Amino acid sequence: MSVKKNLKGLTASLLLTPYLLLSSYLLSKGLQANEFEVSGKVGIEQRQFFSSNQYEHQFNQSQVSIFIEPELYWNWNEGSDSLTFKPFYRLDQQDDNRSHGDIREFSYIHASDNWELRAGIRKEFWGVTEFQHLVDVINQTDSVEDIDGEDKLGQLMLNLSLVRDWGIVDLYILPGFRERTFGDEKSRLRAPFIIDTDHIEYESSAKEQHVDLVARWSHSLGDVDFGTYWFHGTNRDPIINLKQQDNGIVLGQYYSQMDQFGLELQMIVEDWLWKFETIYRDTKFEHFWATQSGFEYSFIGVFDSAIDLGLLMEYSWDSRGEGRVGNRDKRGASFQNDVFFGSRLAFNDMQSSEVLVGFSADLDHNAFSFLVEANRRLGDNFKASIDIRLFQSNNPIDQLYSIKNDDHAQLSVEWYF
Amino acid sequence: MKMNKIITTLFATLALTLVTSTSFATTPQERGLAISHETKARDKGWTDSTANMMMLLRNKQGQESTREIKIKSLELDNDGDKSLTIFNKPRDVKGTAFLSFSHPVGADDQWLYLPALKRVKRISSRNKSGPFMGSEFAFEDLSSFEIEKYTYRYLGEEPLNGLNNFMVEQVPVDENSGYTRRVVWVDDTEYRIQKIDFYDRKNSLLKTLTYVDYKQYLNKYWRANSMHMINHQNGKSTELKWDNYAFQTGLKDSDFNRNSLKRVR
Numbered sequence: 074m075s076v077k078k079n080l081k082g083l084t085a086s087l088l089l090t091p092y093l094l095l096s097s098y099l100l101s102k103g104l105q106a107n108e109f110e111v112s113g114k115v116g117i118e119q120r121q122f123f124s125s126n127q128y129e130h131q132f133n134q135s136q137v138s139i140f141i142e143p144e145l146y147w148n149w150n151e152g153s154d155s156l157t158f159k160p161f162y163r164l165d166q167q168d169d170n171r172s173h174g175d176i177r178e179f180s181y182i183h184a185s186d187n188w189e190l191r192a193g194i195r196k197e198f199w200g201v202t203e204f205q206h207l208v209d210v211i212n213q214t215d216s217v218e219d220i221d222g223e224d225k226l227g228q229l230m231l232n233l234s235l236v237r238d239w240g241i242v243d244l245y246i247l248p249g250f251r252e253r254t255f256g257d258e259k260s261r262l263r264a265p266f267i268i269d270t271d272h273i274e275y276e277s278s279a280k281e282q283h284v285d286l287v288a289r290w291s292h293s294l295g296d297v298d299f300g301t302y303w304f305h306g307t308n309r310d311p312i313i314n315l316k317q318q319d320n321g322i323v324l325g326q327y328y329s330q331m332d333q334f335g336l337e338l339q340m341i342v343e344d345w346l347w348k349f350e351t352i353y354r355d356t357k358f359e360h361f362w363a364t365q366s367g368f369e370y371s372f373i374g375v376f377d378s379a380i381d382l383g384l385l386m387e388y389s390w391d392s393r394g395e396g397r398v399g400n401r402d403k404r405g406a407s408f409q410n411d412v413f414f415g416s417r418l419a420f421n422d423m424q425s426s427e428v429l430v431g432f433s434a435d436l437d438h439n440a441f442s443f444l445v446e447a448n449r450r451l452g453d454n455f456k457a458s459i460d461i462r463l464f465q466s467n468n469p470i471d472q473l474y475s476i477k478n479d480d481h482a483q484l485s486v487e488w489y490f
Numbered sequence: 491m492k493m494n495k496i497i498t499t500l501f502a503t504l505a506l507t508l509v510t511s512t513s514f515a516t517t518p519q520e521r522g523l524a525i526s527h528e529t530k531a532r533d534k535g536w537t538d539s540t541a542n543m544m545m546l547l548r549n550k551q552g553q554e555s556t557r558e559i560k561i562k563s564l565e566l567d568n569d570g571d572k573s574l575t576i577f578n579k580p581r582d583v584k585g586t587a588f589l590s591f592s593h594p595v596g597a598d599d600q601w602l603y604l605p606a607l608k609r610v611k612r613i614s615s616r617n618k619s620g621p622f623m624g625s626e627f628a629f630e631d632l633s634s635f636e637i638e639k640y641t642y643r644y645l646g647e648e649p650l651n652g653l654n655n656f657m658v659e660q661v662p663v664d665e666n667s668g669y670t671r672r673v674v675w676v677d678d679t680e681y682r683i684q685k686i687d688f689y690d691r692k693n694s695l696l697k698t699l700t701y702v703d704y705k706q707y708l709n710k711y712w713r714a715n716s717m718h719m720i721n722h723q724n725g726k727s728t729e730l731k732w733d734n735y736a737f738q739t740g741l742k743d744s745d746f747n748r749n750s751l752k753r754v755r
Contacts, residue, residue: 110755112584148755155753184753186744198608223607234749241748291748293599298612341597341614373617374668381620421621423547423555425583453555456582489581 108152113143113159116487120261127478128265130258138165142177153184163218168260170270171217177227189234194227197245199289199300201339201348202365204387204413204433208302208335208350211287213251213309220262220462220476226251240292243302247285250307252326264313264324264475272316272325275307276357283307283330296341304333308356312404329356344371348387363391363406367413379422385415385431395437396470407472410436424449440466440473456487522642522658529681530637536711538564538741542733547625550725555580557623562754563634564741570594571634572746576754577623589751590615594638595663603751610748619668626697626719626728628668631688639663645673650684653677669696680704682712690723697721708737 120136140163148155159178165171180193197211211228218224231246255268277283285306292299311326331354338349346369353362367387375382389408396405413433420426426449433442442465448458460483466473545557558579564572570592577586585605592598598615618630640660648655655675662669670693675685682704690696701714717730744750 108755112581114582146755152753152755155755182753184749186742189749189753196608200609201612236744236747236749293612293748296597296599339612341612344614344616346612346614371614371617373620373666379621381617421624423549423553423624425580425624450580450582453579454581487582489584 107147107149110146111143112146112490113141114487114489115139115141116485118483118485120481120483122261122478123480123482124478126261127475128263131261131263132167132259136165136167136261138163138171140164144178155182156180157182168217168256170255170257171260173217173254175215175226179227187236189236191230191232191234194229195232196225196227197230197232198225199302199335199337200350201298201337202350202367202387203348203369203385203415204367204431205350205365205389205408207352207363207365208300208337210302210304210309210333210335210352211245211247213253215254217254217256217260226254240290243287243289243291245285245287245289247287247306248282250281250283250285250328252281252328253309253311261479261481262476264472266322266324268313269316269323269325272323274314274325274327276327276329277307281307297338298340299336299338301336302334304331304335306330308354312358329358331356344373345369346371359393361392361406363389363393363408365389365408369417379420381419381421383415383417383419385413385417387413387415389413405470412436424451426450435466435471435473438466438468438471440468440471442473451486454489456489458485458487459483460485518644519642521644522660523637525644525656525658525676525681526637526640526642526660529676529683530635532681533711534565536565536708537738538562539735539737540739540741541713541735544731544733545623545625545627546729546731548727548729555624557625559623562741562745564743564746570598570636572743573634574746574751574754585755587751587754589746589748590633591746592634592636594636598633601748601751608752610751616666618664618666626721626726627730630662630667630669631699631719640672647678648675650675650677653679653684655684680712682714695722705735707735711737 117139118137122134125133140161142159142161145158146155157178157180159176160174161177162174163171176194178195180191180195183190198209200206200209206222212225213228214222215224215226216222228247228251229249233244235242252270252273255270256263258267275281275283283306285304287302287304289300289302308329308331311328313324314327316323316325333355334353336351340347348368349364349366351362351364354360365387367385369383369385372382374380389411391406391409393406394409397403411433413431415429415431418428427447429446431444434440443463445461446458448456450456463480464473464476466477468474540560540562543559543561545559547555547557556579557577560576560578562574566572573590573592575588577583587603589601590598600613600615602611602613603609604611619628621627622629622632640662643659645657645659648657655677658674658676660672660674668691669688670691671689673687674683676683683701685701686699687695688697688699697719699717699719701717703715704712705715706712713732713735715732718727720727
């Protein structure tokens, strides 16, 4: 399956050939003042699970993986033209699907005074909240990387960005869709059934070739920053369907078409950062509103030290409400009435040490999670991180129920070059 | 005779006025303000600048750590400067960039770009007193000098580095400043800052910043090649070394927005 994935990556790079030719032409044209840089990171990561596996075939305790993410960067015409190539590969000891590669970025940018053209494989992040990224919609989630939804697959795009006095307007054409990644039967942190990465269906007859369109407007007015967009195209969240096969039942993925409105808002009021995100999504099967809102309050230099303390609180609401087990028409949402608390410590020391502690609870039923993320620099070029995640639920309708035995600690060391 | 002496004194005063333009100031407050105006006036018109900065952080035990930073600035006539700070080292923060619109009065507007997440974060500029990149420089020590940010008092004259210096006390207007006051030594020939003593919120001496090896650019603008900050309370120090200073490079307003923040290297 990973061979197939790699082939898809290859197809994506072939699609890029015109951009490459254009870029090499531009490169040769502007050779007099170009810059070339190689940087990147290599890392090793170990996950240690505290309990034995909940489902058959899952590995028992420990998972080691290594990854590499180099970045090649060229610029010319005094930086107004640039090309970035950032491939990624992870080799995982346990999960064949987590052993995977991706082109995170392979893009050309031309910047002019009040407009910018970006073409190629890129990542685009939108949003202001910390515990859920509702409005972030462009890139597919690389969910085998981590369960926090912050790792994304590169997305092929053509993006024209216009800078005006009244804000920035971004227009996107997104040719080509990326399916979500899922772990294999050996993986932990998964649902009871294995999601079959070979059974993919689309609502659109163009399938993964559907061309998605997005328009976004963002602006800053004094202490308020906001962004709003309309997305038309393939829904990044698959619907998981039971499929009868010769060798039993498998879970297939179905990608519907959607229209989505999104809005993000952040306001600074003295030491408070107020945050708000909302989406309205319309698909063939459902239409709903969801919000994520909250604040971050900062104490600068606590206890007469250089340490900054941030307190965070967020609340999630979704008009779909709770799901019901076994009811296909009432799938519900996982963050429908959930509350999040967090505390962030920045030590502001030479090693940039940081600790984030978070807690979440579902207010409708029994489901809690707890996380600690701590990291610091070692020497000049290394960084060490420890992540601890605990999950608790006794209610099968909650997503955490399927990973209730997957409490784990993760230690990683990254070398930057 | 007596009349003559008075007239001579008057002429001498007038001549002095023409030279220093500060003699009309009578109170220490007015004199301090006048010196600061002159410092600011002599540095007007640079339009825009780019420079590389190397930070050398040293702790009490002598352990060292370096930071490599590029700074682009744009001078604005009717507002504070705009600046873009780009991090190159340590390598784990490479590509991180910081955009700031400073204002003479009120909070600055600041955004931070985190390249790993491709995320632009608006940040609260009330964090003035916090350390910059783990160094002994606070954010406020690196922001652009604006007259309105302080109140002033002239303290006297003192020789330093072979130059005669005015000593001016500056009291921050912003209550979020980490200092009760700063004492600034400015030489009386070119109005270059030679030294600053920083006093913490308890009014005890916290840090001393010395400016070393001034160089003149475009026959007008003086910049120190090196700045040395010593923290007297924790024994740590930070040395700033400037390199590749360039002025009037043609930077525009459009080089200081969210798009350029995400793109800049």
